[in-house]
Amino acid sequence: MKIENILALAVAKAVKELYQADVEEQQVQLQKTKREFEGHLTLVVFPFLRLSHKKPEDTAQDIGQWLAEHEPAVEKYNVIKGFLNLSIAPGFWLHVLQSIHADADYGIRQAGADAPLVMIEYSSPNTNKPLHLGHVRNNLLGWSLAQILQAAGNRVVKTNIVNDRGIHICKSMLAWQRWGNGETPQSSGRKGDHLIGDYYVAFDKHYREEVKNLQQQYEQEGMDADSAKAKAEKEAPLIKEAHAMLVKWEQGDAEVRRLWQMMNEWVYAGFDETYRALGVSFDKIYYESDTYLVGKQEVEDGLARGLFERHEDGSVWADLTDEGLDKKLLIRSDGTSVYMTQDIGTAKLRFQDYAIDRMIYVVGNEQDYHFKVLSILLDRLGFKWGKSLRHFSYGMVELPNGKMKSREGTVVDADDLVKEMIGTARRTSDALGEGRQDKQDGMDEAEKNEIARIVGMGALKYFLLKVDARKNMMFNPAESIDFNGNTGPFIQYAYARIRSILRKAEAEGCAMPEQVEADVPLNDKEQALIQHLADYAEIVMEAAEELSPSVIANYCYDLVKEFNQFYHDYSILHEPDAAKKRLRLVLSAEVAKVIKSGMQLLGIEVPERM
RNA sequence: GGCUUCGUAGCUCAGUUGGAUAGAGCAACAGCCUUCUAAGCUGUGGGCCAUGGGUUCGAAUCCCAUCGAAGUCACCA
Numbered sequence: 001m002k003i004e005n006i007l008a009l010a011v012a013k014a015v016k017e018l019y020q021a022d023v024e025e026q027q028v029q030l031q032k033t034k035r036e037f038e039g040h041l042t043l044v045v046f047p048f049l050r051l052s053h054k055k056p057e058d059t060a061q062d063i064g065q066w067l068a069e070h071e072p073a074v075e076k077y078n079v080i081k082g083f084l085n086l087s088i089a090p091g092f093w094l095h096v097l098q099s100i101h102a103d104a105d106y107g108i109r110q111a112g113a114d115a116p117l118v119m120i121e122y123s124s125p126n127t128n129k130p131l132h133l134g135h136v137r138n139n140l141l142g143w144s145l146a147q148i149l150q151a152a153g154n155r156v157v158k159t160n161i162v163n164d165r166g167i168h169i170c171k172s173m174l175a176w177q178r179w180g181n182g183e184t185p186q187s188s189g190r191k192g193d194h195l196i197g198d199y200y201v202a203f204d205k206h207y208r209e210e211v212k213n214l215q216q217q218y219e220q221e222g223m224d225a226d227s228a229k230a231k232a233e234k235e236a237p238l239i240k241e242a243h244a245m246l247v248k249w250e251q252g253d254a255e256v257r258r259l260w261q262m263m264n265e266w267v268y269a270g271f272d273e274t275y276r277a278l279g280v281s282f283d284k285i286y287y288e289s290d291t292y293l294v295g296k297q298e299v300e301d302g303l304a305r306g307l308f309e310r311h312e313d314g315s316v317w318a319d320l321t322d323e324g325l326d327k328k329l330l331i332r333s334d335g336t337s338v339y340m341t342q343d344i345g346t347a348k349l350r351f352q353d354y355a356i357d358r359m360i361y362v363v364g365n366e367q368d369y370h371f372k373v374l375s376i377l378l379d380r381l382g383f384k385w386g387k388s389l390r391h392f393s394y395g396m397v398e399l400p401n402g403k404m405k406s407r408e409g410t411v412v413d414a415d416d417l418v419k420e421m422i423g424t425a426r427r428t429s430d431a432l433g434e435g436r437q438d439k440q441d442g443m444d445e446a447e448k449n450e451i452a453r454i455v456g457m458g459a460l461k462y463f464l465l466k467v468d469a470r471k472n473m474m475f476n477p478a479e480s481i482d483f484n485g486n487t488g489p490f491i492q493y494a495y496a497r498i499r500s501i502l503r504k505a506e507a508e509g510c511a512m513p514e515q516v517e518a519d520v521p522l523n524d525k526e527q528a529l530i531q532h533l534a535d536y537a538e539i540v541m542e543a544a545e546e547l548s549p550s551v552i553a554n555y556c557y558d559l560v561k562e563f564n565q566f567y568h569d570y571s572i573l574h575e576p577d578a579a580k581k582r583l584r585l586v587l588s589a590e591v592a593k594v595i596k597s598g599m600q601l602l603g604i605e606v607p608e609r610m
Numbered sequence: 611g612g613c614u615u616c617g618u619a620g621c622u623c624a625g626u627u628g629g630a631u632a633g634a635g636c637a638a639c640a641g642c643c644u645u646c647u648a649a650g651c652u653g654u655g656g657g658c659c660a661u662g663g664g665u666u667c668g669a670a671u672c673c674c675a676u677c678g679a680a681g682u683c684a685c686c687a
Contacts, residue, residue: 026627034630044629046667056667082667083630126687163687288687315685324613325683332685339687368614369682395615396681403680432649439647455649467623470615472680474622483649485635486623493649501646546626554624557634564650573646588646610649 002534003041003088003096004030006073011043014066021051032531038078039085040531046082056082090522093530094583098516100533100590107536107597109153117355119157120146122362123280127267128168129197131274131414133397133475134364134404137464140603141394142362143280144465144549147601152544157354160282161346164264165289170245172196173259174238175203185266191273191415192266203238210236250336277418279457279603286349288342295345296337299330302381318377328373343374344381351385359385360547365393365470392547395472397464412477417460421481425456428483429610439610454605455489461604462488466553486557488604491595494560494567495606498592501572505585508573512589513582520583525566529587532559536594540601549602556598563591 008028015023027047033039045060052059057079064077064084075089100106122142125131131139142158150156176183176199185192214232219225233239248256275281299316302308308318308330316331330341337345350356361371371391378386397404397412404411429452433440440448459481466486467473474480483489502512522530536555543551572588575581596606 029627029629031629037630042630046629049667081630124687166687168687313685329685334685336685338685342687364681365615366681367687370687372614393615398680428649432647439649463622471623472616476622480622482622482636485649487635487649489649490635493647497647497650504646542626550624554634557624561634565652567646568642568651571646575646609647 002538003073003092007041007043007067007071007086010067010071010074011063014063014070015048015051018062018066019048019051023048023051033085037080037083037085038087040088040527041086043084043086044082045084049082060084088527090520090527091518093522093527094516094518094520096534097530097583097587097590100530100594101516101586105597106590106593107540108151111150111153111155115153115155116357117155117157118149118358118360119159119350119354119356120149120360120362121159121161122146123160123275123282124163124363125160125271126163126166126168127193127196127264128172128200130191130193130270132404133412133414133417136278136414136417136460137394137397137473138362138364139275139278139280140461140464141392141469141549143278143603144552144601145360145362145392145547147603148540148543148547148549148552151540151601154358154544157284157356158282159284159286159350161286161288161291164287165249165260165292167242167246168200169260169264170242170249171203171207172200173256173263174242174245175199175206176263177259185269191270192268193270193274194415195270196263196267203242207236207238210238246336274414274418277415277457279605284353286346288346291345291349292337292342293345294348295341295343296331298344298348298381299337299341307380318373318380320373320376323376325369325373325376328377330377340370340374340377343370344377347374347378347383347389351383356385359389360392361389362392362394365395367391368393390547392469394469397475398472400474400476412475418457421460422453422456424481425459425483425489426452429455451607451610454607455483455492455610458488458492458599458604458606459483460488461602462491462553465549465602466557468550469548488599489610491556491560491599492604492606493610494563495592495595495599496608496610497567498563498588498595499608502585502589502592504573510581510585513586516583516586517579520579522583523570525562525569526583526587529559529562529566529591532562533590533594536598543601552598552601556595556602559591559594559598563588 005025007030008025011028012023012025015021029044029047030041031044033042043060043063045056045063048059048063049056052062054062060079060082064079064086067074067086068077073088073092074086076087078085120142123135123139125135146156146158179202180199183195185195188195190198211229211232214236215225215228218228218231223231245256249260299308303310303316308316310316313333314335315329315333318328318330320326320328328340329338331337347359350359363371368391371389371393375386375389378389399410399412401410426448429440429448463481539551539555543549570584572581572584575584599606
């Protein structure tokens with residue numbers, strides 16, 4: 001049982017006996033005692049004043065006295081204003097440490113066969129360009145959320161919806177046809193998604209040129225600038241050709257489909273590589289080309305049931321004005337489907353494939369409105385899960401000079417970023433290796449590279465996950481990523497140091513004790529560490545409930561900070577008192593265990609040495 | 611303009627059922643490697659928690675207004 005619960009119970013009892021008043025266990029406010037005061041847990045007594053009819057100090061004194069006499073876990077207490085600071089007996093902390101020590105999967109709940117099934121959609125790339133930093137944030141958040149939900153006892157299905165059809169793909173296809181000379185990833189040595197991205201950019205470049213020329217022509221014919229531009233954007237030969245290609249695609253034209261198939265395969269091969277580097281994967285991948293017709297059918301059915309309206313030009317709309325929203329287009333006048341229609345189809349297929357209890361979409365906050373509408377539409381269409389779908393809305397990554405825009409070339413490419421992080425990690429390791437002691441002593445090249453990969457990716461992942469996902473975040477390519485301070489490598493380093501100590505202890509023949517011995521005295525830092533470890537199980541549940549990887553990240557950082565202070569002040573291997581040494585070995589091992597577990601929930605690996 | 615979200619140190623960020631003197635890291639300065647890995651530890655300086663009201667024993671946290679930023683309001687996805 002957790003110490004907070006034990007004390008809450010005891011406090012309720014104390015109030016009952018002292019003031020003859022009933023207090024719910026829930027109402028008892030216990031918080032960690034601030035560093036500058038003595039004690040471990042602090043009771044806020046203000047809520048009890050109306051029961052005691054006494055001053056805060058006296059009330060705290062009363063309750064403290066009672067607890068010290070009746071509750072064995074409370075060793076002593078002190079009162080500062082309305083705050084009752086309680087010191088917990090060392091024996092209790094040893095007991096807590098033992099329970100953590102005995103549980104190999106401490107903090108993790110196994111999902112039973114009847115556990116809730118959560119489907120989590122993330123990544124959702126377009127197949128016309130490579131992944132960038134924004135996608136990286138999405139992928140890492142999605143993966144981490146899946147790990148956290150699983151650790152909290154849910155069954156989790158990770159899914160991806162690939163936007164593999166539409167005008168954007170046709171643009172790349174057209175550009176490749178026109179200027180590609182049959183270039184392939186193999187012939188050019190270029191990663192497939194980048195190759196396709198190049199042609200998308202090429203299309204845009206030529207298209208803009210056409211628009212510019214046409215606009216000039218229209219203006220000379222007497223149009224004003226704005227309408228000339230609008231007309232030019234529609235009339236440019238390239239965009240008309242792309243549209244014609246899209247129509248052919250929808251009609252199933254064999255030639256176009258073959259090209260589409262081939263180029264998408266290139267992109268998928270490229271994405272797979274990036275996903276592998278990021279350490280993410282999916283249980284089930286959906287393709288928009290498979291789901292958009294389902295969505296269209298669903299909308300037609302809804303139309304037949306009078307849920308939607310068809311305009312004169314043939315387009316289909318949902319009227320959401322009674323919900324305080326606008327009217328929303330579902331099917332274009334030319335009969336093709338839009339984004340919303342496809343999402344309806346995808347949702348339907350998913351719930352056919354899985355008995356989903358909970359659906360979570362990891363999608364950027366620029367789509368808040370979209371998911372609000374999707375939820376209402378699914379509900380109206382009669383899907384009982386429509387109302388309860390959850391849009392995990394995360395903020396965008398901003399660059400010092402503004403938003404990332406692929407057209408303006410202000411994107412941070414995912415592959416480049418990964419490469420750069422790993423390279424920086426390697427150079428940092430090499431530089432530190434030249435110091436007083438060679439950290440890389442005895443490592444071969446492969447091992448050095450593997451550590452650089454783990455550390456570089458750890459830095460990147462931690463940087464993106466430690467901040468509150470809902471907020472926009474700033475990424476300064478020049479100086480943002482650091483390997484010191486509140487970073488992934490800081491935590492990984494602490495882990496590697498502990499592992500090193502444990503290896504040395506083992507080599508000395510000092511085996512890890514099965515049991516934590518009772519009656520070993522504890523100093524403040526040891527107690528604080530145990531108290532910190534004791535929170536982990538609750539932190540995991542909290543992270544799952546709030547869907548917040550940053551809760552885990554910040555917990556791990558605090559834990560490591562605490563450990564580092566301990567590590568600095570006390571020796572472990574050189575501790576002369578054998579019982580004390582055994583205790584510290586257990587304590588260190590448990591800190592390492594929790595770090596590893598927490599980092600795993602963030603998708604971050606920990607190195608045995610670095 | 612309507613709606614949504616956000617505003618905490620020079621910079622990047624923590625701070626959730628309202629609790630003590632608002633915390634880290636980076637950057638600056640000053641210390642600590644002859645003992646377990648210095649990617650570390652210790653110290654100094656740095657704050658009108660955007661602004662103004664309100665709610666109460668108590669507000670960075672809850673409510674209202676104002677200012678500022680971002681997103682969205684497409685026959686793009």
